[in-house]
Amino acid sequence: MVYYAQSTHSAYPGQLICPVYELEKGTDSQQVIRYIAGAGVAEQDYELNGQKIIALAATVVGEVKFDEELKEMVPSGEVAESNENEEEETVSTEEERHFIVSVTDKRQDGQAVTADFANNLPREGDIVLARVTRISQQRANVEILAVENKTTPVDSGVGSNGAGIVAAGGGSGGATFSVSQASSDLGETFRGLISSRDVRATDRDKVKIIDSFRPGDIVRAQVISLGDGSNYHLSTARNDLGVVFAKACNGAGGMMYAIDWKTMVAPSTGFTEARKCAKPF
Amino acid sequence: MNITDRRRILGPSNAKPLVFERLESSEQAAQPPQEKNNENESMYIKNGLVSNANGSSYLELKRGESSEQCTILLSSVYGPRPSRGAFSSKASLSVQFKEVTIEKIPSGELKEICNFLSNIFSAVINLERYPKSGIDIFLSLIKNPITSDEANLEPIIAACVNGITLALADAGIEIFDTVSAGTYKRNVVAFSKNGTEVVGLWKDKEDDTANDILSVIENCRGNYLQNRKGIIEYLIRSKNADI
Amino acid sequence: MTESLELRPITFHPDVLARIAPELSMQRHLSLGLRPSLRSFEEFRNVEISDGGLSFASNADIDRKGNNILGSNVLKCGKTMVVTSITGGIVEENISGSRVDDESTESSNRADRLSRFAQVHPVVEVERGRVGAPTDEEMTLSQRLRDCVLHSGLIPKKALDVAVGIRSTDSEGISSILYPDEEENTISSGLKSRRKWSYVLYAKIQVFSRDGPLFEICWNSLIYALKTTQLPRAFVDERTADLKIPVSMRGRSATFRETFDIICDASKFQPLVLNEENVAFASNFAIIDVDPETELPKDEDEMQVDQGGSVLLADIQGEAEEASVFSTISIISSDAGRLKHFKVIGGGLNASMEHLKKSLNLAKLRASDLSAKSSSGDR
Numbered sequence: 001m002v003y004y005a006q007s008t009h010s011a012y013p014g015q016l017i018c019p020v021y022e023l024e025k026g027t028d029s030q031q032v033i034r035y036i037a038g039a040g041v042a043e044q045d046y047e048l049n050g051q052k053i054i055a056l057a058a059t060v061v062g063e064v065k066f067d068e069e070l071k072e073m074v075p076s077g078e079v080a081e082s083n084e085n086e087e088e089e090t091v092s093t094e095e096e097r098h099f100i101v102s103v104t105d106k107r108q109d110g111q112a113v114t115a116d117f118a119n120n121l122p123r124e125g126d127i128v129l130a131r132v133t134r135i136s137q138q139r140a141n142v143e144i145l146a147v148e149n150k151t152t153p154v155d156s157g158v159g160s161n162g163a164g165i166v167a168a169g170g171g172s173g174g175a176t177f178s179v180s181q182a183s184s185d186l187g188e189t190f191r192g193l194i195s196s197r198d199v200r201a202t203d204r205d206k207v208k209i210i211d212s213f214r215p216g217d218i219v220r221a222q223v224i225s226l227g228d229g230s231n232y233h234l235s236t237a238r239n240d241l242g243v244v245f246a247k248a249c250n251g252a253g254g255m256m257y258a259i260d261w262k263t264m265v266a267p268s269t270g271f272t273e274a275r276k277c278a279k280p281f
Numbered sequence: 282m283n284i285t286d287r288r289r290i291l292g293p294s295n296a297k298p299l300v301f302e303r304l305e306s307s308e309q310a311a312q313p314p315q316e317k318n319n320e321n322e323s324m325y326i327k328n329g330l331v332s333n334a335n336g337s338s339y340l341e342l343k344r345g346e347s348s349e350q351c352t353i354l355l356s357s358v359y360g361p362r363p364s365r366g367a368f369s370s371k372a373s374l375s376v377q378f379k380e381v382t383i384e385k386i387p388s389g390e391l392k393e394i395c396n397f398l399s400n401i402f403s404a405v406i407n408l409e410r411y412p413k414s415g416i417d418i419f420l421s422l423i424k425n426p427i428t429s430d431e432a433n434l435e436p437i438i439a440a441c442v443n444g445i446t447l448a449l450a451d452a453g454i455e456i457f458d459t460v461s462a463g464t465y466k467r468n469v470v471a472f473s474k475n476g477t478e479v480v481g482l483w484k485d486k487e488d489d490t491a492n493d494i495l496s497v498i499e500n501c502r503g504n505y506l507q508n509r510k511g512i513i514e515y516l517i518r519s520k521n522a523d524i
Numbered sequence: 525m526t527e528s529l530e531l532r533p534i535t536f537h538p539d540v541l542a543r544i545a546p547e548l549s550m551q552r553h554l555s556l557g558l559r560p561s562l563r564s565f566e567e568f569r570n571v572e573i574s575d576g577g578l579s580f581a582s583n584a585d586i587d588r589k590g591n592n593i594l595g596s597n598v599l600k601c602g603k604t605m606v607v608t609s610i611t612g613g614i615v616e617e618n619i620s621g622s623r624v625d626d627e628s629t630e631s632s633n634r635a636d637r638l639s640r641f642a643q644v645h646p647v648v649e650v651e652r653g654r655v656g657a658p659t660d661e662e663m664t665l666s667q668r669l670r671d672c673v674l675h676s677g678l679i680p681k682k683a684l685d686v687a688v689g690i691r692s693t694d695s696e697g698i699s700s701i702l703y704p705d706e707e708e709n710t711i712s713s714g715l716k717s718r719r720k721w722s723y724v725l726y727a728k729i730q731v732f733s734r735d736g737p738l739f740e741i742c743w744n745s746l747i748y749a750l751k752t753t754q755l756p757r758a759f760v761d762e763r764t765a766d767l768k769i770p771v772s773m774r775g776r777s778a779t780f781r782e783t784f785d786i787i788c789d790a791s792k793f794q795p796l797v798l799n800e801e802n803v804a805f806a807s808n809f810a811i812i813d814v815d816p817e818t819e820l821p822k823d824e825d826e827m828q829v830d831q832g833g834s835v836l837l838a839d840i841q842g843e844a845e846e847a848s849v850f851s852t853i854s855i856i857s858s859d860a861g862r863l864k865h866f867k868v869i870g871g872g873l874n875a876s877m878e879h880l881k882k883s884l885n886l887a888k889l890r891a892s893d894l895s896a897k898s899s900s901g902d903r
Contacts, residue, residue: 010520012513013450014458014473042407042457046474059407059455061516105453105520117335119453121361121411129544145543179543188653190363190413218544226412229368244534245545255548278534288658290666292645296613296724299592299756301790332603332733333652351577355732359653377655381730382578382593382609417653421730423607424578 004033004066004099011058011103017041018101020054031097036069038102039119060119062103069098120147120178122190122223122232129177129244130192130234132217138196140213142221142234143189146179191231194221198235199276211262212236212276218245220278242278324443324508326515328451331357334419336452340444342436352436353424355381356444358452361414372411374403378420378441385425390434398441401471401481405446407455416454418445438462438469438483443508450516459513463504470501472509546844551815553844559837560844561602566882568807568839568890569602571744573897575752578609594725595753595796599745602841605732606741608749610644613724614686614758614786642681643674644750646727648742650734665739669727669746672856676802676864678750679725683797686721688786689759701759701789721786723755725796736841739854740806747803748898753796756788804858805891806865809883810837810849811875836879838886851875853883859892 003018011017020043022033037043040060046053058064122128122144130142199207213219220241221234236242239261246256248266256264258277265272285291323343331337334357342352361372376399378391386394398418406416420441442462449456458473460480471481479498542549542560553560563569578596595610648665649658658666673679689703727749729742813834840846850871856864863884868875 010517012459012516013446013456014460014475040455042455044457047477057457059457060453061450061520119410119455121414129540131544146540177537177540179539188362226368229366229413230363245536288663289647290645290670292613292724292726293615296615297786298613299611299758299788300785301592301756301788330603330605330733331651332735334733357651357653357732362653381607382596382728419651419653421651421732424576 002033003035004068006064009064010062011064012061013057013059015058016046017056017058017064017103020056033097033099035066036098036100038067038100040103041101056101058103060103060105062105065102065104067100067102069100117147117178120149122147122192122226124223124225126223127241128192128221128223128232128234130219130221132213132215132219133191134215135209135213137209140194140199140209140219141231142192142194142219144192144232145189145218146177148177192221192223192227192234193231194219194234194236198224198233198237201237204237211274213243214246214250214273214275216247216251217243217275220244236276236278239279243275244278246273246275248273324511326447326511328447328515328519331355334359334448334452336448336450336454338444338447338451340440340447342440344436351424352440353422354437354440354444355421355423356441356448357419357421358416358445358448358454359419360416360452361411361454362417363413364415368413370412371408372406373415374399374406374408374418375415376402376418376420376445378422380422380425382423383425386434394434394438394441397438397481397483398445401442401460402445402449402456404480405456405458405460405473406449407457410455418448420444433467435464435467435469435483435485439464439504439508442469442471442481443512447512447515459509459516461505461509461512463501463506463508465497465500465504468497468501470498470505472502472505475509476502476505542844547848550812550844550848554812554814554835559841561841563839563841565835566838566886568893569841571894571897572600573745573748574598575749576607578607594755595749595751597745597749597752599741599748601741601744602735603733604735604738604741606738606745607730607732608742608745609728610749610753611726611728612755613726614721615724617720617722637677638674640681641674641677642679642684642722642725643670644679644725644727644746646670646673646729646742646746648729648731648738650731650738652734661738665729665742668739669729669742672743672865673746676804676856677799678747678802678804680797680799681722684723684725684755686723686758686786688721689757689789691759691761691787701757703757703759721758725750725753736839736846737808737852737854740808740839743806743856744894747805750796750798751803751898754793755796756790757792757794758786758788760786801858801860801862802864803895804856804862804864805894806854806856807838807887807890808840808855809853809879809886810840810845811835811851811853811870811879812837812849834876834879836882838883838890853880855883855887857884857887857891859888859895861888 002024003022018035020035022035024031024033035056037056040058040062041056042059043054044057046055127148128144129146129148130144132140132142134141194213196207196209196212197204199209199212219234219236220243221236222238222241223232224235225233227233242261243258243264246264247253248256248269248271253271254266254268256266256273256275258275258279259265259272261277261279262274263272264275264277325339325341325343327339329337330339337355337357340352340354340356342354344351364373376395378395378398380386398420402418408416422437425437439462442460446456446460450459460471460473462469462471462481467485469481469483470479472478473480482498536544538549541552550560557564559565575596576598578593578598592611593609594612597606597608599606599608646666646669648662648669650662650665687704689701691699691701693699727746729745731738731742811834837845837849840849840852850869852867852869852871853875854865854867856866858864861884868880
């Protein structure tokens with residue numbers, strides 16, 4: 001019996017899913033299958049017939065899912081086909097196969113926006129949407145409102161050529177969001193700060209925060225470190241990062257749209273304001 | 282209570298609480314439920330009632346036929362949300378217990394309950410998963426069946442353990458096991474891993490089963506398995522129903 | 525937009541937009557003729573009520589010991605749940621020698637109108653996952669509720685007077701309680717004139733799932749709870765009645781008066797008498813400007829919203845509405861249209877006469893709907 005080939009089933013916290021290692025015996029070969037704990041799964045020690053084993057157990061309510069972790073040499077075309085049926089046929093090598101076991105809530109699967117902020121806390125490298133709360137000469141303080149979950153990796157070098165870049169925001173369908181429901185009036189949102197040196201990639205020393213962000217702006221930024229006890233450290237030094245949503249005259253005017261990477265215009269009045277904009281296209 | 286609370290409307294200071302006449306019948310009435318404690322106990326579960334919490338559970342426990350012998354507990358989980366202060370790679374956990382309607386449990390006991398519960402769940406929640414954050418659990422006891430003056434806390438504590446587990450599951454916070462508790466006489470034992478591990482044990486002082494811990498655990502386990510079954514059945518059913 | 529430059533706004537998923545720009549999301553909804561809660565403009569949320577079986581009087585057979593809740597209500601309005609429990613106390617009133625308990629002198633004094641009405645002492649707690657001192661919202665809510673109950677004249681002071689009975693034990697050890705209003709023989713006339721007690725009502729209001737302004741919901745729940753409130757009969761024991769102990773100490777003489785222990789009868793109670801015509805229910809409204817700039821490009825077959833510029837929304841709900849609304853109307857009205865409380869905040873927007881009229885009508889309709897609920901809830 002191989003665990004990864006089992007049909008999906010529901011799991012509850014503490015339910016055993018599979019051992020960490022498994023030996024799959026084929027007709028002429030055998031191979032080791034390694035199961036790695038993914039989201040909603042944790043390794044736990046269990047005692048079975050007086051023998052200690054490490055097993056994977058679910059930690060949330062949801063559906064069990066096995067995703068094969070493919071090696072780098074696998075051509076990218078096959079990446080999409082991590083279907084269980086396909087794998088059975090291609091099994092012939094003796095090397096280890098890795099499966100990431102995860103338990104996810106079906107209700108939130110395939111939805112563009114989830115409220116599951118809890119299990120998607122900002123981590124290093126994540127793209128977040130944040131609102132600027134205050135600015136000073138050195139930094140902009142923000143509160144994190146939403147985390148983009150599945151971002152296709154964007155390399156800033158490639159991005160500057162216009163190829164392979166993801167449109168900021170969920171419009172492209174390339175990203176899903178976890179929206180933090182915490183209200184900001186009680187100080188329950190996660191805070192972050194963008195240092196003036198992290199606003200843009202070039203001319204870092206000449207950045208003026210006042211020409212980049214204003215309080216109330218919504219900024220798309222990347223988490224560069226978990227920071228200290230109270231603040232995440234964020235950066236907008238990429239083409240697809242920066243202000244995505246702003247209102248003119250510090251919020252008194254209408255909505256503004258980016259016309260280039262450092263100017264936004266309010267169509268109703270025609271006034272422009274300086275911002276470090278995210279590339280919308 | 283001598284210090285004037287200027288944030289709440291307290292009413293006249295010379296007001297006296299209502300003192301009810303003691304009824305002779307009440308002493309006898311309080312006794313029988315203790316004997317057939319765990320029998321025909323029914324549990325009603327509903328998750329997600331508190332919309333501004335990350336997860337919540339509503340637990341209604343009924344003993345026997347009468348609808349009056351009913352415990353209603355609302356547990357809500359807030360978090361993970363940012364914790365102030367020094368950086369920590371783990372989440373911190375806090376448990377608050379409050380009686381919404383009748384206030385009877387002395388505050389010292391309340392504190393003990395909260396400590397007991399947060400010890401259990403510190404071991405159960407995957408705290409490493411939530412750096413820099415705090416998870417706060419709020420328990421609101423809406424209805425408490427005990428009518429005798431001395432508060433019988435054990436069923437409440439067991440309900441709290443079950444309620445918190447459900448609320449955590451509703452919040453999608455990672456927990457290592459579906460922890461539940463069982464009561465026997467005046468003891469509460471919380472188990473995990475299908476009853477093979479004890480994660481918490483509450484013993485009342487005036488209990489006569491002092492020397493017989495093992496049999497207490499054994500008796501609680503039966504009750505635990507029953508509770509756990511109910512919780513898991515609810516979780517699976519509600520998950521499939523909502524799709 | 526006449527510019528040649530094509531402006532391409534960044535698009536967001538509706539839920540994300542609601543989080544990052546609640547006002548904009550609100551305006552977009554309004555331009556479609558809907559509200560973020562998907563209710564129509566003048567639609568109220570449904571309200572479910574029950575007494576929750578919490579109060580001691582709700583169950584005739586319950587062992588009442590230890591339960592001091594006199595009245596209760598559990599109100600669900602949308603997702604919001606309010607649990608109100610009314611408890612009581614007894615306070616001895618000071619009757620100064622000069623003031624006689626005379627009705628005619630009191631009612632003739634118009635300025636003294638308020639002294640004829642009683643208040644409740646509410647404590648509102650809004651559960652939002654924090655511990656510590658009450659928030660500003662909780663404090664203002666409690667104060668407003670207290671003021672409104674007092675000024676609406678809902679509870680006549682007389683309703684809270686304790687008609688103290690006397691328990692006498694006869695020679696066989698059987699005790700019987702005599703109440704002044706039940707027995708024609710005026711047994712306690714001597715006692716009554718000297719000392720006077722009245723009930724004090726406390727209301728504990730616990731709110732779960734806060735989702736919008738709370739005053740109206742709390743008020744309605746409080747009214748329902750007061751309607752179910754039963755006051756226990758109270759008595760003093762004959763032996764302790766009117767005890768005077770003259771003492772002389774170092775030449776000075778003093779009289780200690782025994783404080784009576786008023787005991788409540790756990791088996792007899794009577795409903796709290798409210799001024800029925802003053803029973804009123806609350807509803808709130810918002811006035812919001814529809815900003816033409818934020819509207820989405822209109823389709824041909826789109827629903828036409830009246831282009832009056834501002835619209836009236838009933839029953840404010842949700843973060844988006846609360847955040848983008850600055851002009852609110854709060855009304856407490858009885859089903860007959862008697863206004864008990866009217867509060868308009870015209871933040872930036874003038875509440876037009878038309879809106880005010882409309883809101884008054886809606887408040888009246890809402891009140892009759894809510895009061896019908898309470899009577900059908902009575903068993």
